[in-house]
Amino acid sequence: MARLTSYLLGGATLVCALGTGYVMQYGFALPQQGGKAPEPRLEISEIKQTSSAVVLPMIPVDRPPEAQLPEPPVVVKAAAEVDLPQADLPEAPAETGFSCDMTMTATPTAGALVDVELIAPCRASERVTIHHQGMMFTEVIQPDGSLSVTVPALAEQAVFIASFASGEGTLASTDVSSLPFYDRVVVQWKGEAGLQLHAREFDAGYFTDGHIWAAHAGNLTAAAKGEGGFLTRMGRADTPEALAAEVYSFPAGTAKRGGEILLSVEAEVTAGNCETQVEAQTLEIRDGGDLRTRDLTLQMPSCEVLGDFLVLKNLVEDMTIAAR
Template sequence: MARLKSYLLAGTTLVCALGIGYVMQFGLALPGQGKTAQSKPLQVSDITEVSSATALPLPPTDLQFDIEMPNQPIELAAADPGLIGTELPQDNTVESFGCDVRMEASPAAGAMVKLSLSSACHASERVTIHHQGMVFTEVMQPDGSLDLTVPALAEAAVFMASFPGGDGAMATVEVTSMPFYDRVVLQWKGDAGLQLHAREFDADYFTDGHVWAATSGDLSATARGEGGFLTRLGQSEAPEAQLVEIYSYPTGATKRSGEIALSVEAEVTGANCETRVEAQTFELIGGADLRVRDMTLEIPGCDSTGDFLVLNNLVQDLTIAAR
């Protein structure tokens, strides 16, 4: 019985389809009569759902769609003559987010230079500072800033900062007090274990007047012309770190006379034992031109860990005469 109902339903559907097709093609006129009058539109008064299952007629439903159009006129932005020829904004993301690298330099006491570096896009990133051949590695602060005080090696001092990706900046400053200071620089790369020592006026090791990284001197004594100071720059934790130590003495304003013994020393450690260490020294003494020396040092075996190698003649001692 179910199959019979399906056949009847299919036949009824086919007949309806043929009838609808006929009306759409010829209207209500018989074939051959032509369309001498306009056909009335077909109106749907009710919809009945049918299926192969028992069909239940639905109540008559009127399908109405009310669409209200706005009364106000529609304005198109492209029709605004003021927009003609206007260029779309370019992608200036770098500038708008402060990704420029800015570097400022200003003179400070002791023939020093205050450097201020900023770049929001290089926060916590490695940066290399260059000055007269002196090179050291620093790390930007999490807010993208870096403030340093660096001993100058020239009156017309030029400083450059460079990032691994190629970005960088440059700053210049006049250091008028530079002629009053003698300076000796030691620089190296990695865990070389190197140190710069100055023993002022016959001072013994680890006494007053022994200036090195652990006892870097007193700037107030320097201002009085009574002693020098040591500056260490660079972050040893940075990748491929480059480090530098600078000893400064106010020769042009000193109130003391005598000798300052300078030496480069290397501690044998587990990181540098049985390796070859390369370094450079810079000397700016008595108003002469900057003198640069390259150094290569063979570090003994690891059984000598804790020992020190003292290189007395690598840099020139200072002869100081009171003013």
Template sequence: MALFGNFVTIGGTLCCALSTGYLVQNGLAAPTDPDAVAERVASAPLRVADVEVAVLPELRNIALTSVTPREGGKAPPAKTPTRVAPELPGPAGRTDCKVAATATAAPMASVDLSVSAPCHGNQRVTVHHSGLSFTETTGPDGRLDVTIPALAENAVFVVALDDRHGAVASARVNDLGGYDRIALQWAGKAGFQIHALEFGASYGQAGHVWADPAARGQGTVTHLGKAGFPEAQVVEIYSFPSDAARRSGTIALSLEAEVTDDNCGREFSAQSFELRANLALRFRELSLKMPDCGATGEFLVLDNLLEDLKIAAR
């Protein structure tokens, strides 16, 4: 995106409903038997623990509506997970159509996920991990290879094709405790972007980090998913190696989007995930209304929606 265009003042253009809780992967301890993993994910892939309703401090110029917990302090039930169908004969009677996935720990507390679906070339696939989900496409040969910043040490990945075939893979991520992570996911063509200004950096300088390959900083922003499908899921994740921090200071985080014909005047649901200081993963629901179409071509900047990171030198 063009970094120095006009910007839209938020004022009353944003409505944000927040509920603060913690996502945990209870029972997903990455057994070595893939069938055991699949069975456990199908029965209880993700559970949301008791919710404390809270609003982060210093959220300015935003109308807030707290989500009230149900009786007993329990969160609303999670969406029904995508079920993985048993393997069936493929096109033209092919029987070598098994969908398989492998997950391997990678540098920077990430996981290399490889999917093989030989009878599902050029098809939509959704990847689920710790509450995150994003939409990708297999290649002509039915393969998909993607590197994903992990949100859990025992990282479990559910791969689901549109015909309900799929697979499950898991990996142990031993270095996750050395990273702070902020993720945002949404559906459709909202075009949101996470921007991080590390230790007082300005736009366009070293230390301004976003999902541009030319951006340079200590942290990184990873973009996952393709928005070309109806209601496609897209994710951006900012990762900072806090255990290797060479200085103390603040990382200012903002959510930005260009106002386009695809998103103007529309309201988008989004979810943020925050993994800070080796604490439990925190989850928040957001409802974001874009400016009307008279603002097309301008840029929306939400500079108090994501809480800044406070970094201590190690």
């Protein structure tokens, strides 16, 4: 009985094996029924990389797994490995400050005049008073911090001082060897005094060639030839309460003609000085002598006579010139 059971189990196993093989080859359709043939497999012949990413090489099949991975890329630090040239950068200046130092020079010129140059970088457009042997006048520094004026010398060893309202100032000096050849008369005042200095050379009439005043000041050419004098006006009259001066110079030491020069100070009655008291001063140097000064106080008339002139003949002495 046991042997019969073993035969039956073996036969059943054989039938199942045959059936499974048939189905694997033909499917569930019978050969004689014309069933559909299995579709062919898709074969890959070539692969082209189209990505921009880095592609690792294909792993050869004959290499062991631990040797099939690519070595990691070497990262090169160019900045650390390349020697760049050393650039020479400009150095900042050691000192960049702005100097406020003032300088002043005095240079003698023809006619016993002196060119005064003042440099005051931090005093642009400020008022400044120039002092020389008692003569004083107001000037204004240029916007660039400079000032240039020509001053009639009143001493052979001439000293010039520039002073500002703050109390600061500077000075310069020079020798004026030609001064003994000139006689000089100065009239100076403050504000709107309306004063004028007039010189009528060799008894010349008013408003003729020999009449030297602000409107007809003469020239250095005539003075150099010993033929006539000239007038120099100092100070800025367009600034409030300014100090001003007028200086008449005559080459007495080289004059080609002898005679009298009539000197006078005149005061015009204006809206700025009428009914006020005007103060002024005269300075004189003659024949190479010492400087002489004289103060003047004048009571101006009523404002009803605007435009009139007061003639002060005895304030300064006339000049007597001897021909050389």
